[in-house]
Amino acid sequence: xxxxxxxxxxxxxxxxxxxxxxxxxxxxxxxxxxxxxxxxxxxxxxxxxxxxxxxxxxxxxxxxxxxxxxxxxxxxxxxxxxxxxxxxxxxxxxxxxxxxxxxxxxxxxxxxxxxxxxxxxxxxxxxxxxxxxxxxxxxxxxxxxxxxxxxxxxxxxxxxxxxxxxxxxxxxxxxxxxxxxxxxxxxxxxxxxxxxxxxxxxxxxxxxxxxxxxxxxxxxxxxxxxxxxxxxxxxxxxxxxxxxxxxxxxxxxxxxxxxxxxxxxxxxxxxxxxxxxxxxxxxxxxxxxxxxxxxxxxxxxxxxxxxxxxxxxxx
Amino acid sequence: xxxxxxxxxxxxxxxxxxxxxxxxxxxxxxxxxxxxxxxxxxxxxxxxxxxxxxxxxxxxxxxxxxxxxxxxxxxxxxxxxxxxxxxxxxxxxxxxxxxxxxxxxxxxxxxxxxxxxxxxxxxxxxxxxxxxxxxxxxxxxxxxxxxxxxxxxxxxxxxxxxxxxxxxxxxxxxxxxxxxxxxxxxxxxxxxxxxxxxxxxxxxxxxxxxxxxxxxxxxxxxxxxxxxxxxxxxxxxxxxxxxxxxxxxxxxxxxxxxxxxxxxxxxxxxxxxxxxxxxxxxxxxxxxxxxxxxxxxxxxxxxxxxxxxxxxxxxxxxxxxxxxxxxxxxxxxxxxxxxxxxxxxxxxxxxxxx
Numbered sequence: 229x230x231x232x233x234x235x236x237x238x239x240x241x242x243x244x245x246x247x248x249x250x251x252x253x254x255x256x257x258x259x260x261x262x263x264x265x266x267x268x269x270x271x272x273x274x275x276x277x278x279x280x281x282x283x284x285x286x287x288x289x290x291x292x293x294x295x296x297x298x299x300x301x302x303x304x305x306x307x308x309x310x311x312x313x314x315x316x317x318x319x320x321x322x323x324x325x326x327x328x329x330x331x332x333x334x335x336x337x338x339x340x341x342x343x344x345x346x347x348x349x350x351x352x353x354x355x356x357x358x359x360x361x362x363x364x365x366x367x368x369x370x371x372x373x374x375x376x377x378x379x380x381x382x383x384x385x386x387x388x389x390x391x392x393x394x395x396x397x398x399x400x401x402x403x404x405x406x407x408x409x410x411x412x413x414x415x416x417x418x419x420x421x422x423x424x425x426x427x428x429x430x431x432x433x434x435x436x437x438x439x440x441x442x443x444x445x446x447x448x449x450x451x452x453x454x455x456x457x458x459x460x461x462x463x464x465x466x467x468x469x470x471x472x473x474x475x476x477x478x479x480x481x482x483x484x485x486x487x488x489x490x491x492x493x494x495x496x497x498x499x500x501x502x503x504x505x506x507x508x509x510x511x512x513x514x515x516x517x518x519x520x521x522x523x524x525x526x527x528x529x530x531x532x533x534x535x536x537x538x539x540x541x542x543x
Numbered sequence: 544x545x546x547x548x549x550x551x552x553x554x555x556x557x558x559x560x561x562x563x564x565x566x567x568x569x570x571x572x573x574x575x576x577x578x579x580x581x582x583x584x585x586x587x588x589x590x591x592x593x594x595x596x597x598x599x600x601x602x603x604x605x606x607x608x609x610x611x612x613x614x615x616x617x618x619x620x621x622x623x624x625x626x627x628x629x630x631x632x633x634x635x636x637x638x639x640x641x642x643x644x645x646x647x648x649x650x651x652x653x654x655x656x657x658x659x660x661x662x663x664x665x666x667x668x669x670x671x672x673x674x675x676x677x678x679x680x681x682x683x684x685x686x687x688x689x690x691x692x693x694x695x696x697x698x699x700x701x702x703x704x705x706x707x708x709x710x711x712x713x714x715x716x717x718x719x720x721x722x723x724x725x726x727x728x729x730x731x732x733x734x735x736x737x738x739x740x741x742x743x744x745x746x747x748x749x750x751x752x753x754x755x756x757x758x759x760x761x762x763x764x765x766x767x768x769x770x771x772x773x774x775x776x777x778x779x780x781x782x783x784x785x786x787x788x789x790x791x792x793x794x795x796x797x798x799x800x801x802x803x804x805x806x807x808x809x810x811x812x813x814x815x816x817x818x819x820x821x822x823x824x825x826x827x828x829x830x831x832x833x834x835x836x837x838x839x840x841x842x843x844x845x846x847x848x849x850x851x852x853x854x855x856x857x858x859x860x861x862x863x864x865x866x867x868x869x870x871x872x873x874x875x876x877x878x879x880x881x882x883x884x885x886x887x888x889x890x891x892x893x894x895x896x897x
Binding site: 385417442480492497 | 585586701730731732733734735738739757758759760761762763764766783784787788797798799800801802803811812813814815816818879
């Protein structure tokens with residue numbers, strides 16, 4: 229992995245006012261970097277703040293505090309209209325629900341062209357049509373689909389339209405917020421294969437948000453696990469699976485059902501109890517090259533002493 | 544084990560403006576007492592419609608059952624009137640729906656929603672029903688049930704709501720429980736809890752469960768037997784070991800191959816190309832032929848019958864015919880079948896089907 233950071237997130241917080249006195253700390257101080265060309269997986273249960281993180285990064289929400297740097301420039305800083313437009317072009321998003329994220333009153337062509345027109349990328353009508361056809365082909369649809377409306381497509385096909393729309397403006401970085409959760413297994417594989425192919429071809433960087441750990445493991449180079457607004461563990465995907473340190477990561481991994489009946493008969497689930505460790509004093513620390521963990525000072529020291537990482541670190 | 548429910552040659556069709564959709568095209572299966580039968584398949588394969596037919600919930604007048612029988616307790620459910628069906632629904636056969644957010648009434652306290660069935664079917668008094676409802680909430684693991692009775696669905700989390708839905712389904716000690724993707728909308732950790740709960744309840748109450756899902760991991764976890772559905776038909780049926788360790792139908796191979804395993808990030812996932820056929824005009828021959836790389840000439844002409852692989856295992860693919868070439872499953876699927884040596888694998892033999 230190269231060291232060229234495309235995105236740097238530092239101590240990002242996103243708090244929502246819920247009622248007069250209550251504040252929901254959806255994202256509560258997360259920090260991570262994403263390197264150019266990699267796929268960064270962000271996993272966690274619903275309500276852990278993973279989608280909010282993605283949406284804050286792309287500036288759908290204004291961050292409460294913290295910093296998001298994209299190509300070295302602060303996303304949330306003051307921006308001229310022109311800069312903002314440029315930023316919007318470089319960073320795109322694919323949404324979870326292929327039924328809700330496409331305007332039902334626009335044809336596929338209009339949907340895909342919207343970005344191109346806003347950014348004034350192509351002038352001639354013929355060239356626009358050609359580009360739409362090209363994009364449809366790239367995502368595995370055919371050009372006859374251009375004149376149809378979203379309701380005429382299946383979930384998998386709609387998700388392909390969403391991908392084509394994101395690709396239309398030649399972005400560098402795509403945030404995919406649970407792009408496959410609403411799809412059937414066989415179609416999930418189609419979409420994941422497509423995303424991988426496109427990444428190779430266009431040198432894309434992905435932030436892949438999901439709760440399905442097996443798919444995340446498959447597609448991601450590095451994975452961050454979120455719990456209650458914080459990242460509790462971050463590591464290379466192999467390392468995270470082979471050597472999960474945080475008890476929450478362990479419980480998540482132990483809960484995935486695998487398609488192997490013999491394994492399932494003997495599966496034992498670890499249950500996570502947030503009370504088992506001192507969350508207030510926990511800080512995000514690098515316990516091993518590239519392996520970050522939210523832990524207390526004592527736990528950190530224990531890991532340093534015992535570099536082999538025994539089977540059950542008791543933090 | 545004795546059969547409790549028998550589905551024979553079931554057909555369900557829906558009349559639409561643009562034509563008749565043949566959602567279920569001759570499904571045959573048996574549910575035995577105390578077992579869990581998983582039905583897997585893509586959306587549109589007819590698995591949900593099959594369970595709706597079992598519940599007598601096929602929307603009339605558009606949907607109807609032109610052919611087939613559903614035998615339960617000596618009765619053919621397809622022949623019953625609405626009134627008669629009401630007596631069975633929720634009492635002998637009940638259902639857990641996919642989305643706990645929409646299957647509860649948002650304007651009714653959950654206690655009342657559980658008591659409804661008890662008062663109607665079991666003829667309990669209000670006080671008895673309340674007592675039983677509290678017991679049920681306790682059974683499904685909701686803390687502080689007496690107080691929770693007086694709360695509305697929006698005061699529960701997704702996982703807790705699904706527990707309430709399960710409590711309602713179990714209220715009258717049903718003999719058959721139909722679970723239509725009961726955990727698809729839930730997080731993995733909550734999913735694991737709900738699956739454990741369902742298994743525990745099954746052990747205690749000897750319920751027979753039909754479990755619909757497209758997640759093969761969940762299937763491996765809960766099922767005793769598995770039926771794979773495609774385009775309105777069951778294309779392969781067998782014990783959970785038959786299906787996972789000795790799958791015979793190319794569609795089953797495709798389903799298994801599209802699941803990532805823990806150590807395959809370098810290889811491409813084996814996606815099934817294309818989409819399921821349009822059931823308004825089902826294709827001639829084997830409905831899977833168009834997406835099947837092993838399709839032969841005969842697949843385009845004639846529908847394959849169910850071939851017997853073993854006493855528990857049947858599959859509808861011409862590949863099992865004596866004259867068919869020996870075809871090995873793709874490497875990716877073999878990898879998933881590996882590690883588990885299953886004794887003798889008998890070759891498919893043709894059996895007669897009605």
